Amino acid sequence: MALLITDKCINCDMCDPECPNGAISMGESIFEIDPDLCTECKGHYEKPTCQSVCPISKCIIVDPDNVETEDELLEKFVIIQGLA
Structure with missing residues (x-):
């Protein structure tokens, strides 16, 4: 399952630098x-x-629109890190 930032976000920029995969960025x-x-x-x-x-x-x-199993998430991790 991917995660989703809701409209409660205050744009504090705490999450962006903490993401090890570079998955977080500023949207509109x-x-x-x-x-x-x-x-x-x-x-x-x-x-x-x-x-x-x-x-x-x-x-x-x-994110209810991006449901993945733990195995799928670990497989994605391996691909992103170039370990495959």
Whole structure:
């Protein structure tokens, strides 16, 4: 499952530098997460760092339109890191 930044985002820029995959960038009005690059930090950390540093409760949630298993997320991690 990729993560999704909701419209609760205050554009504090805490999440962007914490993403190990470079999946977070500024969108038209708030930060956005590229679902093709988001692995929920699988392969890097135990839990998503963007959620850990976000000062707004429930601002970064599971993206219901991009549901993936843990195996799929780990496979994506391997591809992104060039380990395949």
